[in-house]
Amino acid sequence: MRNFKTLLAGAAVAGLALTGIAAPAAVAGTTSAPAPAVSTETPASPITADRYTVRPGERLDITVDHGREMVSWISSAAFVRNEPHPMGLDEGMAVPYNDTLGYFHAKATIADVPPGRYEIRARIGGGTPQPIAITVR
Incomplete structure:
Protein backbone atom coordinates (compact mmCIF):
# COMPACT_ATOMS: atom_id res chain seq x y z
CA MET A 1 0.00 0.00 0.00
CA SER A 39 8.82 42.67 -15.46
CA THR A 40 10.23 46.18 -15.50
CA GLU A 41 9.67 46.64 -19.24
CA THR A 42 7.46 49.52 -20.32
CA PRO A 43 4.18 48.21 -21.70
CA ALA A 44 3.70 48.67 -25.42
CA SER A 45 1.58 51.64 -26.36
CA PRO A 46 -1.63 51.17 -28.33
CA ILE A 47 -0.70 54.35 -30.21
CA THR A 48 1.15 54.05 -33.54
CA ALA A 49 2.08 56.52 -36.26
CA ASP A 50 2.74 56.10 -39.97
CA ARG A 51 6.28 57.43 -39.36
CA TYR A 52 8.29 58.63 -36.39
CA THR A 53 10.53 61.24 -37.99
CA VAL A 54 8.75 64.29 -39.42
CA ARG A 55 9.30 67.90 -40.45
CA PRO A 56 7.20 70.98 -39.66
CA GLY A 57 4.21 71.24 -41.98
CA GLU A 58 3.98 67.49 -42.65
CA ARG A 59 0.85 65.49 -41.84
CA LEU A 60 1.07 62.51 -39.54
CA ASP A 61 -1.39 59.60 -39.58
CA ILE A 62 -2.01 58.18 -36.09
CA THR A 63 -3.81 54.96 -35.15
CA VAL A 64 -4.99 54.02 -31.67
CA ASP A 65 -5.98 50.43 -30.85
CA HIS A 66 -8.68 51.17 -28.27
CA GLY A 67 -10.64 47.92 -28.21
CA ARG A 68 -14.00 48.50 -26.54
CA GLU A 69 -12.99 51.78 -24.93
CA MET A 70 -13.59 55.25 -26.33
CA VAL A 71 -10.83 57.62 -27.49
CA SER A 72 -11.37 61.13 -26.09
CA TRP A 73 -8.38 62.88 -27.63
CA ILE A 74 -4.91 62.55 -29.17
CA SER A 75 -2.48 65.42 -28.59
CA SER A 76 1.13 66.53 -28.74
CA ALA A 77 3.18 69.68 -28.28
CA ALA A 78 4.40 69.04 -31.85
CA PHE A 79 0.89 69.39 -33.37
CA VAL A 80 -0.68 72.56 -34.75
CA ARG A 81 -2.99 74.13 -32.16
CA ASN A 82 -6.28 74.01 -34.07
CA GLU A 83 -8.63 73.88 -31.08
CA PRO A 84 -8.42 74.14 -27.29
CA HIS A 85 -7.16 71.04 -25.53
CA PRO A 86 -9.90 69.43 -23.37
CA MET A 87 -7.49 69.13 -20.43
CA GLY A 88 -6.17 72.68 -20.82
CA LEU A 89 -2.72 71.59 -22.03
CA ASP A 90 -0.71 73.74 -24.43
CA GLU A 91 -0.80 71.05 -27.12
CA GLY A 92 -2.33 70.59 -30.53
CA MET A 93 -5.02 68.03 -31.21
CA ALA A 94 -5.15 65.34 -33.88
CA VAL A 95 -8.29 65.39 -36.05
CA PRO A 96 -10.19 62.07 -36.16
CA TYR A 97 -11.32 60.71 -39.51
CA ASN A 98 -12.26 57.06 -38.85
CA ASP A 99 -13.16 54.83 -35.90
CA THR A 100 -13.83 51.25 -36.94
CA LEU A 101 -13.56 47.87 -35.21
CA GLY A 102 -11.58 49.17 -32.24
CA TYR A 103 -9.12 51.28 -34.25
CA PHE A 104 -9.28 55.06 -34.09
CA HIS A 105 -7.57 56.95 -36.93
CA ALA A 106 -6.60 60.62 -36.84
CA LYS A 107 -4.40 63.06 -38.74
CA ALA A 108 -2.26 65.81 -37.28
CA THR A 109 -0.17 68.54 -38.85
CA ILE A 110 3.26 69.15 -37.37
CA ALA A 111 3.58 72.73 -36.12
CA ASP A 112 6.57 75.00 -36.66
CA VAL A 113 8.34 73.69 -33.56
CA PRO A 114 12.06 73.41 -32.78
CA PRO A 115 13.72 70.14 -33.76
CA GLY A 116 13.57 67.52 -31.05
CA ARG A 117 11.65 64.64 -29.56
CA TYR A 118 7.94 65.08 -28.83
CA GLU A 119 5.43 62.76 -27.15
CA ILE A 120 2.03 61.85 -28.57
CA ARG A 121 -0.58 61.06 -25.92
CA ALA A 122 -4.13 59.73 -26.18
CA ARG A 123 -6.96 59.50 -23.70
CA ILE A 124 -8.57 56.05 -23.95
CA GLY A 125 -11.51 55.28 -21.70
CA GLY A 126 -10.62 56.56 -18.25
CA GLY A 127 -6.85 56.43 -18.58
CA THR A 128 -3.87 57.63 -20.55
CA PRO A 129 -1.67 54.86 -22.00
CA GLN A 130 2.05 54.90 -22.52
CA PRO A 131 2.83 57.74 -24.98
CA ILE A 132 4.87 57.31 -28.13
CA ALA A 133 7.59 59.68 -29.32
CA ILE A 134 8.23 61.31 -32.66
CA THR A 135 11.29 63.24 -33.77
CA VAL A 136 10.89 66.57 -35.53
CA ARG A 137 13.85 67.42 -37.77
Missing part, protein backbone atom coordinates in the same frame (compact mmCIF):
# COMPACT_ATOMS: atom_id res chain seq x y z
CA ARG A 2 2.89 2.33 0.73
CA ASN A 3 4.15 2.02 -2.86
CA PHE A 4 0.70 2.98 -4.16
CA LYS A 5 0.64 6.14 -1.98
CA THR A 6 4.17 7.01 -3.08
CA LEU A 7 3.14 6.50 -6.68
CA LEU A 8 0.09 8.78 -6.23
CA ALA A 9 2.18 11.49 -4.57
CA GLY A 10 4.78 11.28 -7.34
CA ALA A 11 2.07 11.51 -10.00
CA ALA A 12 0.59 14.57 -8.28
CA VAL A 13 3.97 16.29 -8.13
CA ALA A 14 4.67 15.42 -11.78
CA GLY A 15 1.24 16.70 -12.81
CA LEU A 16 1.81 19.98 -11.01
CA ALA A 17 5.23 20.32 -12.62
CA LEU A 18 3.72 19.82 -16.08
CA THR A 19 1.07 22.49 -15.46
CA GLY A 20 3.60 25.01 -14.17
CA ILE A 21 2.18 25.06 -10.64
CA ALA A 22 4.73 24.74 -7.87
CA ALA A 23 4.28 21.66 -5.70
CA PRO A 24 3.82 22.22 -1.97
CA ALA A 25 7.03 21.78 0.02
CA ALA A 26 5.52 18.95 2.14
CA VAL A 27 4.75 16.87 -0.95
CA ALA A 28 7.89 17.67 -2.89
CA GLY A 29 10.18 17.44 0.11
CA THR A 30 11.95 20.69 -0.84
CA THR A 31 11.66 24.37 -0.07
CA SER A 32 9.30 26.53 -2.09
CA ALA A 33 10.51 28.05 -5.36
CA PRO A 34 11.36 31.76 -5.48
CA ALA A 35 8.68 34.10 -6.76
CA PRO A 36 8.88 34.93 -10.48
CA ALA A 37 10.63 38.18 -11.35
CA VAL A 38 8.44 41.20 -11.98
Whole structure:
Protein backbone atom coordinates (compact mmCIF):
# COMPACT_ATOMS: atom_id res chain seq x y z
CA MET A 1 0.00 0.00 0.00
CA ARG A 2 2.89 2.33 0.73
CA ASN A 3 4.15 2.02 -2.86
CA PHE A 4 0.70 2.98 -4.16
CA LYS A 5 0.64 6.14 -1.98
CA THR A 6 4.17 7.01 -3.08
CA LEU A 7 3.14 6.50 -6.68
CA LEU A 8 0.09 8.78 -6.23
CA ALA A 9 2.18 11.49 -4.57
CA GLY A 10 4.78 11.28 -7.34
CA ALA A 11 2.07 11.51 -10.00
CA ALA A 12 0.59 14.57 -8.28
CA VAL A 13 3.97 16.29 -8.13
CA ALA A 14 4.67 15.42 -11.78
CA GLY A 15 1.24 16.70 -12.81
CA LEU A 16 1.81 19.98 -11.01
CA ALA A 17 5.23 20.32 -12.62
CA LEU A 18 3.72 19.82 -16.08
CA THR A 19 1.07 22.49 -15.46
CA GLY A 20 3.60 25.01 -14.17
CA ILE A 21 2.18 25.06 -10.64
CA ALA A 22 4.73 24.74 -7.87
CA ALA A 23 4.28 21.66 -5.70
CA PRO A 24 3.82 22.22 -1.97
CA ALA A 25 7.03 21.78 0.02
CA ALA A 26 5.52 18.95 2.14
CA VAL A 27 4.75 16.87 -0.95
CA ALA A 28 7.89 17.67 -2.89
CA GLY A 29 10.18 17.44 0.11
CA THR A 30 11.95 20.69 -0.84
CA THR A 31 11.66 24.37 -0.07
CA SER A 32 9.30 26.53 -2.09
CA ALA A 33 10.51 28.05 -5.36
CA PRO A 34 11.36 31.76 -5.48
CA ALA A 35 8.68 34.10 -6.76
CA PRO A 36 8.88 34.93 -10.48
CA ALA A 37 10.63 38.18 -11.35
CA VAL A 38 8.44 41.20 -11.98
CA SER A 39 8.82 42.67 -15.46
CA THR A 40 10.23 46.18 -15.50
CA GLU A 41 9.67 46.64 -19.24
CA THR A 42 7.46 49.52 -20.32
CA PRO A 43 4.18 48.21 -21.70
CA ALA A 44 3.70 48.67 -25.42
CA SER A 45 1.58 51.64 -26.36
CA PRO A 46 -1.63 51.17 -28.33
CA ILE A 47 -0.70 54.35 -30.21
CA THR A 48 1.15 54.05 -33.54
CA ALA A 49 2.08 56.52 -36.26
CA ASP A 50 2.74 56.10 -39.97
CA ARG A 51 6.28 57.43 -39.36
CA TYR A 52 8.29 58.63 -36.39
CA THR A 53 10.53 61.24 -37.99
CA VAL A 54 8.75 64.29 -39.42
CA ARG A 55 9.30 67.90 -40.45
CA PRO A 56 7.20 70.98 -39.66
CA GLY A 57 4.21 71.24 -41.98
CA GLU A 58 3.98 67.49 -42.65
CA ARG A 59 0.85 65.49 -41.84
CA LEU A 60 1.07 62.51 -39.54
CA ASP A 61 -1.39 59.60 -39.58
CA ILE A 62 -2.01 58.18 -36.09
CA THR A 63 -3.81 54.96 -35.15
CA VAL A 64 -4.99 54.02 -31.67
CA ASP A 65 -5.98 50.43 -30.85
CA HIS A 66 -8.68 51.17 -28.27
CA GLY A 67 -10.64 47.92 -28.21
CA ARG A 68 -14.00 48.50 -26.54
CA GLU A 69 -12.99 51.78 -24.93
CA MET A 70 -13.59 55.25 -26.33
CA VAL A 71 -10.83 57.62 -27.49
CA SER A 72 -11.37 61.13 -26.09
CA TRP A 73 -8.38 62.88 -27.63
CA ILE A 74 -4.91 62.55 -29.17
CA SER A 75 -2.48 65.42 -28.59
CA SER A 76 1.13 66.53 -28.74
CA ALA A 77 3.18 69.68 -28.28
CA ALA A 78 4.40 69.04 -31.85
CA PHE A 79 0.89 69.39 -33.37
CA VAL A 80 -0.68 72.56 -34.75
CA ARG A 81 -2.99 74.13 -32.16
CA ASN A 82 -6.28 74.01 -34.07
CA GLU A 83 -8.63 73.88 -31.08
CA PRO A 84 -8.42 74.14 -27.29
CA HIS A 85 -7.16 71.04 -25.53
CA PRO A 86 -9.90 69.43 -23.37
CA MET A 87 -7.49 69.13 -20.43
CA GLY A 88 -6.17 72.68 -20.82
CA LEU A 89 -2.72 71.59 -22.03
CA ASP A 90 -0.71 73.74 -24.43
CA GLU A 91 -0.80 71.05 -27.12
CA GLY A 92 -2.33 70.59 -30.53
CA MET A 93 -5.02 68.03 -31.21
CA ALA A 94 -5.15 65.34 -33.88
CA VAL A 95 -8.29 65.39 -36.05
CA PRO A 96 -10.19 62.07 -36.16
CA TYR A 97 -11.32 60.71 -39.51
CA ASN A 98 -12.26 57.06 -38.85
CA ASP A 99 -13.16 54.83 -35.90
CA THR A 100 -13.83 51.25 -36.94
CA LEU A 101 -13.56 47.87 -35.21
CA GLY A 102 -11.58 49.17 -32.24
CA TYR A 103 -9.12 51.28 -34.25
CA PHE A 104 -9.28 55.06 -34.09
CA HIS A 105 -7.57 56.95 -36.93
CA ALA A 106 -6.60 60.62 -36.84
CA LYS A 107 -4.40 63.06 -38.74
CA ALA A 108 -2.26 65.81 -37.28
CA THR A 109 -0.17 68.54 -38.85
CA ILE A 110 3.26 69.15 -37.37
CA ALA A 111 3.58 72.73 -36.12
CA ASP A 112 6.57 75.00 -36.66
CA VAL A 113 8.34 73.69 -33.56
CA PRO A 114 12.06 73.41 -32.78
CA PRO A 115 13.72 70.14 -33.76
CA GLY A 116 13.57 67.52 -31.05
CA ARG A 117 11.65 64.64 -29.56
CA TYR A 118 7.94 65.08 -28.83
CA GLU A 119 5.43 62.76 -27.15
CA ILE A 120 2.03 61.85 -28.57
CA ARG A 121 -0.58 61.06 -25.92
CA ALA A 122 -4.13 59.73 -26.18
CA ARG A 123 -6.96 59.50 -23.70
CA ILE A 124 -8.57 56.05 -23.95
CA GLY A 125 -11.51 55.28 -21.70
CA GLY A 126 -10.62 56.56 -18.25
CA GLY A 127 -6.85 56.43 -18.58
CA THR A 128 -3.87 57.63 -20.55
CA PRO A 129 -1.67 54.86 -22.00
CA GLN A 130 2.05 54.90 -22.52
CA PRO A 131 2.83 57.74 -24.98
CA ILE A 132 4.87 57.31 -28.13
CA ALA A 133 7.59 59.68 -29.32
CA ILE A 134 8.23 61.31 -32.66
CA THR A 135 11.29 63.24 -33.77
CA VAL A 136 10.89 66.57 -35.53
CA ARG A 137 13.85 67.42 -37.77
